[in-house]
Amino acid sequence: MKNSYKISDEELIRRFQAGDEAAFEEIVHRYKNRLMNFAYRFVLDREESEDIVQDTFLKVYQNRYAYKEIAKFSTWIYTITANLAKTILRKRRNRKLFYFSRLGPEDKDMDFPSKDQEPQKKIEGKFNEQTIQKAILKLPEHFRTAIILRDIQELSYEEISNIINAPLGTVKSRINRARLRLQEELIDLRGV
Amino acid sequence: MISCYQFKTIISQYIDQDISFQKRKSFEEHMDSCSGCKALYRSIVNTKSCMNSFQEITVSDNFLVNLQNKIFAERNARIEASISKGFSLNRIPPFAYGFAAVLIAVIIGFYLVEFHPGSQSPQIPPQIVQEKIQTNPSLPNHNRPIAPRTSQQQLATSESIIDSLIDSDTQNAQTNPDFQNKIKTVNKEY
Numbered sequence: 252m253k254n255s256y257k258i259s260d261e262e263l264i265r266r267f268q269a270g271d272e273a274a275f276e277e278i279v280h281r282y283k284n285r286l287m288n289f290a291y292r293f294v295l296d297r298e299e300s301e302d303i304v305q306d307t308f309l310k311v312y313q314n315r316y317a318y319k320e321i322a323k324f325s326t327w328i329y330t331i332t333a334n335l336a337k338t339i340l341r342k343r344r345n346r347k348l349f350y351f352s353r354l355g356p357e358d359k360d361m362d363f364p365s366k367d368q369e370p371q372k373k374i375e376g377k378f379n380e381q382t383i384q385k386a387i388l389k390l391p392e393h394f395r396t397a398i399i400l401r402d403i404q405e406l407s408y409e410e411i412s413n414i415i416n417a418p419l420g421t422v423k424s425r426i427n428r429a430r431l432r433l434q435e436e437l438i439d440l441r442g443v
Numbered sequence: 444m445i446s447c448y449q450f451k452t453i454i455s456q457y458i459d460q461d462i463s464f465q466k467r468k469s470f471e472e473h474m475d476s477c478s479g480c481k482a483l484y485r486s487i488v489n490t491k492s493c494m495n496s497f498q499e500i501t502v503s504d505n506f507l508v509n510l511q512n513k514i515f516a517e518r519n520a521r522i523e524a525s526i527s528k529g530f531s532l533n534r535i536p537p538f539a540y541g542f543a544a545v546l547i548a549v550i551i552g553f554y555l556v557e558f559h560p561g562s563q564s565p566q567i568p569p570q571i572v573q574e575k576i577q578t579n580p581s582l583p584n585h586n587r588p589i590a591p592r593t594s595q596q597q598l599a600t601s602e603s604i605i606d607s608l609i610d611s612d613t614q615n616a617q618t619n620p621d622f623q624n625k626i627k628t629v630n631k632e633y
Contacts, residue, residue, distance in 0.1 A: 427455035
């Protein structure tokens with residue numbers, strides 16, 4: 252996800268720190284869906300992930316002066332989202348709820364007649380996506396964060412290193428182990 | 444030739460093209476000879492490409508409105524909290540104390556320099572003062588030293604003032620007819 256905007260994120264936050272509210276709106280516009288994707292892959296719940304994203308922006312709004320231009324803005328905002336998502340998961344664990352069981356019949360695929368040229372391929376893709384998503388949810392938290400940031404959000408190793416606050420070597424080995432562990436989980440799910 | 448364990452440790456480096464030439468060669472040699480490792484490699488690559496093309500999850504239509512409401516609610520809560528708390532020393536930022544201390548030090552320093560008995564205020568050069576007095580003699584000559592008055596001198600001046608008052612009264616009594624009449628009416632009453 253390359254930044255192709257004329258004004259950089261760092262320039263926007265600088266303007267926002269100087270009192271330009273329109274800069275904050277632009278930040279929201281740029282990041283809302285990226286963060287939504289990240290949060291959703293993390294908690295697998297639409298409402299919760301939207302709450303996480305809103306809380307992320309609220310924190311950015313409140314703590315705008317806490318951002319110093321040492322790190323990239325994207326790193327900072329992803330760190331906030333990741334921490335909020337982890338808090339949600341921790342609360343969930345404490346409540347001992349398994350949110351996957353919340354999926355009702357309305358969430359399952361519906362049998363609408365399709366005009367698509369390759370419906371079979373799409374269904375397979377959908378099935379794969381769901382299976383992979385289930386497998387991701389089974390991963391330990393540190394593996395999940397690493398693999399979502401690398402393979403779904405397509406961030407660089409350096410950015411991931413800053414977000415999860417770990418050395419580059421650790422990030423590389425963690426992503427490698429996360430990919431291998433994901434394959435094990437997928438084999439388990441396919442075997443059921 | 445590397446082992447299956449070594450193959451697994453560098454599999455991500457190969458996928459992300461973050462591997463040395465020598466390691467890549469060994470990796471590819473192993474993959475050609477081991478069907479299990481080759482299947483694992485293909486599976487990881489397929490999963491990765493599938494994850495790249497995951498359906499994008501977008502925020503709901505009410506997202507911006509809800510966010511705005513959250514920001515306003517939070518701002519109002521903060522204002523209300525600050526009003527209900529009232530004045531508290533804890534809410535004064537630490538730099539304000541430092542600023543106040545510096546300000547007090549500056550004021551005291553200024554006072555000591557300006558009003559200290561030993562200190563001298565900047566004066567007009569005596570040559571210019573003399574010139575001004577010469578040109579305008581009505582101007583008081585502040586530079587001339589004033590000798591301190593003794594108690595005897597003070598007594599003499601006060602006596603002379605009393606004498607002058609008595610003299611003016613007697614002169615008044617002799618010349619003013621109203622004053623003479625007043626004396627007569629007082630004498631009659633007695």
